[in-house]
Amino acid sequence: MKRILIKIQFVGTNYSGWQIQPNATTIQGEVTRAIRMVCGTDVELEGCSRTDAGVSALGLMAHFDVDTRINPDTIYKAINTHLPPDIRVLSSKEVAPDFHARYDVKSKTYEYHFYESPIALPYYDALSTRINSPFDYEIARQACKVFLGTHDFAGFCNAKNNTSTTVRTIFDIDLERSNTGYCLRVTGDGFLYNMVRILAGTIIEVGQGKIDIANLTDILNSLDRSRAGDTAPARGLVLSEVRY
Amino acid sequence: MKRILIKIQFVGTNYSGWQIQPNATTIQGEVTRAIRMVCGTDVELEGCSRTDAGVSALGLMAHFDVDTRINPDTIYKAINTHLPPDIRVLSSKEVAPDFHARYDVKSKTYEYHFYESPIALPYYDALSTRINSPFDYEIARQACKVFLGTHDFAGFCNAKNNTSTTVRTIFDIDLERSNTGYCLRVTGDGFLYNMVRILAGTIIEVGQGKIDIANLTDILNSLDRSRAGDTAPARGLVLSEVRY
Known part of the structure; x- marks a missing residue:
């Protein structure tokens, strides 16, 4: 199992914010779905912030745990192929298993x-x-x-x-x-x-x-x-x- | 008959450029339609430029001739009520009958x-x-x-x-x-x-x-x-x- 940290840029105009909700299109939902397409498994995507509907991000950080042989440094490119154009993962890297995208923010x-x-x-x-x-x-x-x-x-x-x-x-x-x-x-x-x-x-x-x-x-x-x-x-x- | 000069701002992303074309949504088409809703008549809207599809404008100038009792200085407010949010007329004023939005550009x-x-x-x-x-x-x-x-x-x-x-x-x-x-x-x-x-x-x-x-x-x-x-x-x- 690897913990992977990703940096996400999005224009929030067309989304109901970060957090997954029933019957709403959200950033967390779209990125989780794209990761599932790449890794073939559901992941828990922990974001550094739960941005409100309409809020944008130049670089929102989020982590997830996954068992994959894909290179953590380039997995973001595969994830991007399953995302709409107003959401893009800018980078990805493996982090320590106890690193936390929200709790470790300085x-x-x-x-x-x-x-x-x-x-x-x-x-x-x-x-x-x-x-x-x-x-x-x-x-x-x-x-x-x-x-x-x-x-x-x-x-x-x-x-x-x-x-x-x-x-x-x-x-x-x-x-x-x-x-x-x-x-x-x-x-x-x-x-x-x-x-x-x-x-x-x-x-x-x-x-x-x-x-x-x-x-x-x-x-x-x-x-x-x-x-x-x-x-x-x-x-x-x-x-x-x-x-x- | 009055010649009215208007200043138009728009985000061009969703439009097939300035010029009216069959089966396409254009800036000239949208603004002409909005003027018709306000003045009850078709006008010939002469723009200073024929911007391409996808091009935006902070202030594209255009003139039209119309027989109206509406104040030329405030008619833009009425026109705006009939425009989509990505097109706005910022101002309007009466100009001389021989003024031309394209030919008179300095x-x-x-x-x-x-x-x-x-x-x-x-x-x-x-x-x-x-x-x-x-x-x-x-x-x-x-x-x-x-x-x-x-x-x-x-x-x-x-x-x-x-x-x-x-x-x-x-x-x-x-x-x-x-x-x-x-x-x-x-x-x-x-x-x-x-x-x-x-x-x-x-x-x-x-x-x-x-x-x-x-x-x-x-x-x-x-x-x-x-x-x-x-x-x-x-x-x-x-x-x-x-x-x-």
């Missing part, structure tokens, strides 16, 4: 892409979320700094979050501007359910003047979900990089 | 987006074309300079090109690098059939070492299509801006 980076326009722009809509004007980039960028470091993010997660602790550490967070809009890039040791989308929603609302930046530390420390910003839409969220 | 800017990877990357594929490694960005960037200015581009157009002259002026051309790949941006007084895609294909082949940059001026002056690079795929090409 840090993850997410990107949240959005653009500012009074009307929907089809070209931008493909991979990013629209926000209304006015949006003050400099203030929004400053707002990011409040979240740096170790905090209890109980007010920045969905009520369905069921982790044992809501304390997380953000190593890096910044808002970049490009000629197609804005990209919030955040790296942390882990993220609670909907945490990145609520961070994005809150930072966007600071930029729009709906939340006063002076109150942001209070809002974070209040641990009160109702005081943070709205959960930003899934489209625009991308799991960018996972480190072990 | 300059156009196209972008060609591509990325370098040994395998297809779904997230990048959405709006850009994949090229194989190795790719030398600096040499490709230098290659752009050869095309600056006024030249006979007979060797850089499809044989179906039917313009009276193949001389065109390129005002500006540069290759930019971003964290999602490369963007060739070229501004000129006009472009021959497939010209931007052949320029992109040629510049890419210089970067890949398939064409020697030292021969590029000769290749351009030879007026010989067979010496220029391949026509780069339609996906990745975006009509960015049109000036009058």
Whole structure:
């Protein structure tokens, strides 16, 4: 038996998220099916994150155990022949039998892409979320700094979050501007359910003047979900990089 | 009768290009149908360019004549209610009755987006074309300079090109690098059939070492299509801006 770690890139638009569900097309479901086509057996595919419907990934990591003579370094090529074009396995390798794609994560980076326009722009809509004007980039960028470091993010997660602790550490967070809009890039040791989308929603609302930046530390420390910003839409969220 | 100029943004992936054709879904066809729904009459929609199948636009300009009491500055909002989400009219205004969306163009800017990877990357594929490694960005960037200015581009157009002259002026051309790949941006007084895609294909082949940059001026002056690079795929090409 070998434990194989794979890196998956996908555009989440047409999928009901990562996790296998009855009567829904999911990333985990599609990749598990492709592995079955290659290895002739059902595997348990453990992902590093359970991304929501509509969320994309540049490199989601997942592992599975399989008894195969196929070379672990090239098995991803065979898996790809059974995947739709919006899902691709970028690499594969054998890892130690006790390695775990989720528990062993040291840090993850997410990107949240959005653009500012009074009307929907089809070209931008493909991979990013629209926000209304006015949006003050400099203030929004400053707002990011409040979240740096170790905090209890109980007010920045969905009520369905069921982790044992809501304390997380953000190593890096910044808002970049490009000629197609804005990209919030955040790296942390882990993220609670909907945490990145609520961070994005809150930072966007600071930029729009709906939340006063002076109150942001209070809002974070209040641990009160109702005081943070709205959960930003899934489209625009991308799991960018996972480190072990 | 009023002449109305509109600015259209679309993702070309699901369309057979701009021009109305029997048994095909086209941008001109969809927008003409939407105008008919709003104005109750058929119009002749004259676009600034006849983009190929799969090509996108950030702002394609088009005009039509119509007898309507709807405010020309806001008619685009009504038109949008009859368009699919991957096509949007961004603005509309009344212009002089002798203004022409195609003949009066002073300059156009196209972008060609591509990325370098040994395998297809779904997230990048959405709006850009994949090229194989190795790719030398600096040499490709230098290659752009050869095309600056006024030249006979007979060797850089499809044989179906039917313009009276193949001389065109390129005002500006540069290759930019971003964290999602490369963007060739070229501004000129006009472009021959497939010209931007052949320029992109040629510049890419210089970067890949398939064409020697030292021969590029000769290749351009030879007026010989067979010496220029391949026509780069339609996906990745975006009509960015049109000036009058």
